[in-house]
């Protein structure tokens with residue numbers, strides 16, 4: 255059996271021996287990429303290389319990349335495979351090797367290095383990609399009946415309507431009949447989970463032109479991705495990502511905190527899995543500099559963190575518990591992710607503060623929600639008034655999605671239009687108030703003047719270097735002022751200090 259850490263190491267060593275430069279994982283916060291909130295795949299940090307905008311340090315690269323996805327957040331814990339945070343193993347060729355090499359290496363790695371039985375592996379190829387099908391059959395010896403041609407929606411990769419794109423080929427592991435839905439049609443396309451996709455190989459060889467036609471790219475690239483948790487689950491013989499050694503110690507920690515052991519029943523198992531998954535996400539997000547807030551990445555973090563707290567409550571945990579989970583994450587992952595250890599104090603502070611803040615209002619908010627729900631149910635409606643959802647959001651710190659989730663558990667919804675109207679009204683009030691409060695005190699003044707580029711860094715640092723772009727004293731913009739004078743605020747583009 256291989257531990258997750260051994261698998262990560264084996265993968266990187268394998269490609270290092272084949273002339274790949276091994277790079278450390280990039281941050282979960284994409285660098286210089288306003289189009290993306292978070293790093294969602296191994297190739298994200300390499301986009302400028304693939305687009306030819308920047309020359310890579312080496313044409314062959316391999317990484318274990320931290321990734322975070324939230325589009326299926328509600329599924330986490332309920333299915334075997336959904337995770338928010340995960341690690342993606344990948345090898346990349348920037349205008350260097352192509353299909354033959356990458357197919358050969360992925361096959362050799364899985365069957366020789368990891369020792370997976372070749373007869374348990376299935377292949378999908380793009381229906382027009384005869385070349386890939388031939389390589390799998392002629393060179394790797396995969397029987398034709400286990401090479402399945404599929405269409406655009408699964409086996410053709412495009413980042414957008416125009417630009418580089420190409421076919422992909424997936425390697426799936428057959429978990430066996432015990433995992434099958436039992437349908438006579440059950441096969442690699444079935445959703446039941448018997449055939450687990452372990453590795454996706456993308457062959458970027460075309461450019462989609464404005465008129466929709468495909469042209470051959472002068473420099474072809476390879477981009478591959480294999481989920482570490484998935485392949486670990488296969489090698490460790492466990493039925494889901496959560497029971498691998500990459501996550502299970504966190505489930506055990508949550509079980510200790512709640513006094514409810516894993517396996518006691520399905521509902522509490524979901525909660526334990528959610529807490530374990532979210533603790534990893536929270537730890538890594540904060541380590542990469544994300545701070546809880548009501549927008550962008552900060553909101554993603556806040557939503558995940560508060561969701562974990564609520565699931566803790568569902569398990570009957572009354573006292574703060576998240577810190578012990580994030581501490582455990584740090585202990586588990588500090589090698590190779592040194593940023594966790596280096597920023598452990600910072601992670602602990604933010605987690606404790608945010609959990610404490612939400613705990614203060616959670617109970618009261620849930621009570622209000624309960625009362626309102628009963629009213630709605632009596633009236634025979636299916637929608638909670640948007641104004642109530644907004645009050646829960648604004649006063650009690652309930653992310654809208656959390657309210658929606660609690661409602662969904664009872665077959666109900668939020669009146670979203672009403673929510674938006676309330677949000678807009680509140681914004682107007684805030685805009686009006688901002689103008690009025692400028693002359694009051696320095697904190698409000700700074701809030702009023704702080705634009706998008708100003709962020710509060712006081713949770714992590716007691717001092718910071720910044721450029722002062724405005725000085726406000728006694729409610730007026732000044733050109734100079736006594737440092738630290740009462741009612742004085744300094745505003746800079748990167749930080750603000752009081």
Ligand SMILES: [Zn+2]
Nearest residue numbers: 435440444446
């Ligand atoms: Zn099936």
